[in-house]
Amino acid sequence: MRTFTLYLLGFLMLTFSYHAIAQVSYFPERHANWEERQATSYDMALLNDAVEFAKSNEYTGSRDLRIAILKGFAREPFHEVLGPTKKRGGPAGMILKDGYLIAKWGDIKRVDMTFSVTKSFLSTVTGLAVDRSLIKNETDQVKDYVWDGTFDGQHNSKITWQHLLQQNSDWSGELWGGKDWADRPPREGGLDDWKNRDFKEPGTVMEYNDVRVNVLAYALLQVWRKPLPQVLKEEVMDKIGASTTWRWFGYDNAWTVIDGVKMKSVTGGGHSGAGLFISTEDMARFGLLFLNDGKWKGEQIISKYWIENAISPSKPNVNYGYMWWLNNKGPRHWKNVSEDIYYAAGFGGNFIVVDKAHNVVVVTRWLEPSKVGEFMQKLTKAMDK
Numbered sequence: 001m002r003t004f005t006l007y008l009l010g011f012l013m014l015t016f017s018y019h020a021i022a023q024v025s026y027f028p029e030r031h032a033n034w035e036e037r038q039a040t041s042y043d044m045a046l047l048n049d050a051v052e053f054a055k056s057n058e059y060t061g062s063r064d065l066r067i068a069i070l071k072g073f074a075r076e077p078f079h080e081v082l083g084p085t086k087k088r089g090g091p092a093g094m095i096l097k098d099g100y101l102i103a104k105w106g107d108i109k110r111v112d113m114t115f116s117v118t119k120s121f122l123s124t125v126t127g128l129a130v131d132r133s134l135i136k137n138e139t140d141q142v143k144d145y146v147w148d149g150t151f152d153g154q155h156n157s158k159i160t161w162q163h164l165l166q167q168n169s170d171w172s173g174e175l176w177g178g179k180d181w182a183d184r185p186p187r188e189g190g191l192d193d194w195k196n197r198d199f200k201e202p203g204t205v206m207e208y209n210d211v212r213v214n215v216l217a218y219a220l221l222q223v224w225r226k227p228l229p230q231v232l233k234e235e236v237m238d239k240i241g242a243s244t245t246w247r248w249f250g251y252d253n254a255w256t257v258i259d260g261v262k263m264k265s266v267t268g269g270g271h272s273g274a275g276l277f278i279s280t281e282d283m284a285r286f287g288l289l290f291l292n293d294g295k296w297k298g299e300q301i302i303s304k305y306w307i308e309n310a311i312s313p314s315k316p317n318v319n320y321g322y323m324w325w326l327n328n329k330g331p332r333h334w335k336n337v338s339e340d341i342y343y344a345a346g347f348g349g350n351f352i353v354v355d356k357a358h359n360v361v362v363v364t365r366w367l368e369p370s371k372v373g374e375f376m377q378k379l380t381k382a383m384d385k
Contacts, residue, residue: 008262026099037100046382051333057371082251084275096361107281115346118276122268123323127306138162163202164216166314170200171212178211206317219374221321243283249274287352287361334373358383
């Protein structure tokens, strides 16, 4: 009897371990039509209601994204479009359950700008550098890897890779014509106040700032010594069967020379143009990789170590990790939605949502940002049948 009990316990532990690890049942092949499957574990009527909500609440900004960008960031001094833009399509999205497609809407193959969703891809390229030991640890100071003056000075020399990833570095300087203090400046004060501000100790205050994000991309270029889109393609996107249609742009003037080769430094967003241009389907593949803890089929592409750290809350902001937003209770919390959720978010309602509690990935394009929380509440009700 004791032997049987031990065997049963061992079997149950093995079964639990299997279910904890083997979360995704299906991975689409390259160019394949994504396999669709209906399940009994969710309410189809409520799911359709959530989809109709997404379709009927389109982002209200102009479909000409050059106009939307200039209008959306008009309060920034000296703001201008510095990189490519593209007119967008209409609302689109996908919902995956266990890897299978359970809902879709709009043109899921159309390539569109994705704005700050790009940051989560940039974070992943940083994680790959740590996984490959190009960076020993993300808590290292960046000055020990980049010695061209970008991280010189009493303040900037303290900055670590982690500070850049969590957007709490308060890096000070200018890159590709963009000044750190001019990007999303405070509501109060003016030019003199912003230029002559007091520095905040790295790691203490989060400030969403594209110039500092682009400094991370530039620093990573020095480490990888090859263009970051090439790294992303070879190390991630090819391995997960992504299409060949996505592109990752930098500003028109963002050129540097490494090992005698002229290279473009990309951006981590698109609020001055550039960033990642990608289809809904390819975004869904990326989300599926993260839902499965960085593993695609039998290959561990991104380490679980990195993902666990990337979705851990930073001290200054409980809702932000390594360029992923977290649905913890805090200022940016979706009520009545799982707190295990984390997501990439971009201007105009571009989202990749990873819902571990329901084994679900959600991609939305051009859903009014103020409506995303309500959309997720509707979807959660469908999943909680």
